[in-house]
Amino acid sequence: MPCVAIAGAWLGGHPVELLGGLNFASPVATDTGLAGLMVTIHTKMGNVILWIAAIHASGAAYHHLVLKDQVLASMLPPGIFSRKT
Secondary structure (H helix, E strand, C coil): CHHHHHHHHHHCCCCEECCCCCEECCCCCCCHHHHHHHHHHHHHHHHHHHHHHHHHHHHHHHHHHHHCCCHHHHHCCCCCCCCCC
16 A cells, blocks of 8 residues: 555655655656556545454454454453463
């Protein structure tokens, strides 16, 4: 995802600024059509990641609340949920 975002910014003619104020000017020619495609791809990839995270969290909640097993507790740091031995 970061690579697609950087490519989209550079193709749109925008520099990429990192934390600390480092600016990287675009090394490629501006192509607004391709930049728009990169933005679309970046957005769709972000949505897919959010859906996967939501499904994963729902599965963990299902294990904890419905099945009442220790799957959620096994994924969290010790002490968050008391584990049955």
